[in-house]
Amino acid sequence: MREIRYYPARWADNRIAMGARASRRPIEIFAAIFVAAGFIYSLHLGTDALGASEAYSAWAAGKQGVGAIVRTPVLHDPGKQVFYYVILHYYTRIFGMSEASLRSLSVIFSLATLVLVFAIGCEMFDDNTALAAAAMWAFNPLAVVFAHTARMYSMLIAIALAQLWTLWRVRKRPSASGAVACGIAGAALLYTHLGGILFIGVGVAMLVRDYIGGKRNPMAWLAIAITMALFMPYVPVARAQSETLIAGHWLDWIGTGYEYPLPLKILVALAAAAVALRFVVSQTGVSDTDGQLVWLGAWTILPGLMLGAGSVVIRPMFNLRYVAPSTATLALLAAAGLARVSVKWRNLLLAGFALACLIMLPFDRPDPQPWRDFARQVSQGGSSDPVFFESGFVSTGNAPSVANDGFPFGYYSVPFDYYFHGSNPRIAIPGFDSPSARMTVEERVLSAGGGWLVSWKDGDAVDSELPDPKRFRAVEKYRGEHLAFYRITPVGK
Known part of the structure; x- marks a missing residue:
């Protein structure tokens, strides 16, 4: 038992x-x-x-x-x-x-x-x-x-x-x-x-x-x-x-x-x-x-x-x-x-x-973000050269240019400032008003002798705010999805 x-x-x-x-x-x-x-x-x-x-x-x-x-x-x-x-x-x-x-x-x-x-x-x-x-x-x-x-x-x-x-x-x-x-x-x-x-x-x-x-x-x-x-x-x-x-x-x-x-x-x-x-x-x-x-x-x-x-x-x-x-x-x-x-x-x-x-x-790694390179290029230029950022809500394609208070300092100024700490002026231009933006870019670049534009617009849309090509030279330094970077200088400089 x-x-x-x-x-x-x-x-x-x-x-x-x-x-x-x-x-x-x-x-x-x-x-x-x-x-x-x-x-x-x-x-x-x-x-x-x-x-x-x-x-x-x-x-x-x-x-x-x-x-x-x-x-x-x-x-x-x-x-x-x-x-x-x-x-x-x-x-x-x-x-x-x-x-x-x-x-x-x-x-x-x-x-x-x-x-x-x-x-x-x-x-x-x-x-x-x-x-x-x-x-x-x-x-x-x-x-x-x-x-x-x-x-x-x-x-x-x-x-x-x-x-x-x-x-x-x-x-x-x-x-x-x-x-x-x-x-x-x-x-x-x-x-x-x-x-x-x-x-x-x-x-x-x-x-x-x-x-x-x-x-x-x-x-x-x-x-x-x-x-x-x-x-x-x-x-x-x-x-x-x-x-x-x-x-x-x-x-x-x-x-x-x-x-x-x-x-x-x-x-x-x-x-x-x-x-x-x-x-x-x-x-x-x-x-x-x-x-x-x-x-x-x-x-x-x-x-x-x-x-x-x-x-x-x-x-x-x-x-x-x-x-x-x-x-x-x-x-x-x-x-x-x-x-x-x-x-x-x-x-x-x-x-x-x-x-x-x-x-x-x-x-499967994503493409590297360009902000460190942007900061390096700007630091190699003149310290008085302004950097322009488009204010307003980011819109693409056929979105209408509606005046708004979105991102008043410029959407891309935040990632730029994370990596760049120089004294270059940061200037917000209205992304919804291309003529006004263009006028501001021309005046400030002519005064400083050069400048930089960080844009969320595609090629056709950004052309409307780039300065007069007869008087200024705009060189595209980077083009990505909803992001472009330009060096702008007066002709002859």
């Missing part, structure tokens, strides 16, 4: 030990992925010069106090909210304002995103699905780009996923503390970027779906109410920013409307509404996985669908950065969806995808 009791007991102990090892294996592999991702995200942080938008992050973070930081997006960087700038302000007070320091905060948020992808996968599905999604997200080019950029987008992804995770948890296990945590995460999302309203809207739509299906969860609705209450004081500012963006036709958010036929606009609007309604009224199948896939599908598809439809019906407004959180949940959706077909093939495909991303990383 002792042997009969002994061997099953030992066999049971072995099963427990083997199960514990099996359950630890995904976590151990995830830890290895996390370390590898941290190494890759940290490469070359200080090698390349800051881009124009990254320099704005540095400029905002360098303000003297929170009050000045809060006014920055209102006056000069509409659409981007204050939370990232405040966090970056205190972060750089500790670690400095170098390129590596500014970008390292994005590395931290990117690693937090990786943890949240794994956590959401474990919460909604299982450890292996979470691991597959983490492997797919960790090394893809988008994740690496966001980690290497000193902007709020890595923070936007992390906070959006935190809001999704806490909303799902409070939906499954209602509690007042969970509702408060979810509400705070939602408010932080809105204070990070106006695009966060898309994801809050998807959450509301999915809770409506629950309500239609007979699931009453007051704690989840309390979380949404807390989010709205915390963001309410900022609504007037957000509204003013949106109106400014639309009026200014700003390059980085919205452009002039396309001349699509009215029937096409109506058709696109109805199609987008039908897709959104389908997510809301769809019913959960026999397996609860259906509900999880619907939630992830809505979160992944609807924000981009709304911006895409709005681009046709109203004005161009779609940009992948603004739906960046959807790119992270796409990894979860792919991992869970492929598992329903074949777990083996899912694992092989996602492992191959991660390996391909790793192979491509050395060839």
Whole structure:
């Protein structure tokens, strides 16, 4: 009898030990992925010069106090909210304002995103699905780009996923503390970027779906109410920013409307509404996985669908950065969806995808920014030569020249001043008034004997503000996307 009791007991102990090892294996592999991702995200942080938008992050973070930081997006960087700038302000007070320091905060948020992808996968599905999604997200080019950029987008992804995770948890296990945590995460999302309203809207739509299906969860609705209450004081500012963006036709958010036929606009609007309604009224199948896939599908598809439809019906407004959180949940959706077909093939495909991303990383680096070279060239010229920057909202193509107060000091003066500290005068010329800009350039260049122009206009548009070629010589030193650099001197000098 002792042997009969002994061997099953030992066999049971072995099963427990083997199960514990099996359950630890995904976590151990995830830890290895996390370390590898941290190494890759940290490469070359200080090698390349800051881009124009990254320099704005540095400029905002360098303000003297929170009050000045809060006014920055209102006056000069509409659409981007204050939370990232405040966090970056205190972060750089500790670690400095170098390129590596500014970008390292994005590395931290990117690693937090990786943890949240794994956590959401474990919460909604299982450890292996979470691991597959983490492997797919960790090394893809988008994740690496966001980690290497000193902007709020890595923070936007992390906070959006935190809001999704806490909303799902409070939906499954209602509690007042969970509702408060979810509400705070939602408010932080809105204070990070106006695009966060898309994801809050998807959450509301999915809770409506629950309500239609007979699931009453007051704690989840309390979380949404807390989010709205915390963001309410900022609504007037957000509204003013949106109106400014639309009026200014700003390059980085919205452009002039396309001349699509009215029937096409109506058709696109109805199609987008039908897709959104389908997510809301769809019913959960026999397996609860259906509900999880619907939630992830809505979160992944609807924000981009709304911006895409709005681009046709109203004005161009779609940009992948603004739906960046959807790119992270796409990894979860792919991992869970492929598992329903074949777990083996899912694992092989996602492992191959991660390996391909790793192979491509050395060839996927963006072109270096030219601001260090600009600063060097100006420093080699005369110290009295003025540097001209176009004020106003950045517009391209057929955007009308609308007088506005956007970027009164010149959009590109901020990245230039990050690298150039000489005494050369910085002069803002109205980008929306070419004749006036041309007159100012001619007068100041003639007086100083030379000058420099940093322009966001393309070749045809910038010609209208370059000085008279009979009296001045303008040499194009650089031409990139929405960026040109000219050396201007009087003829004969």
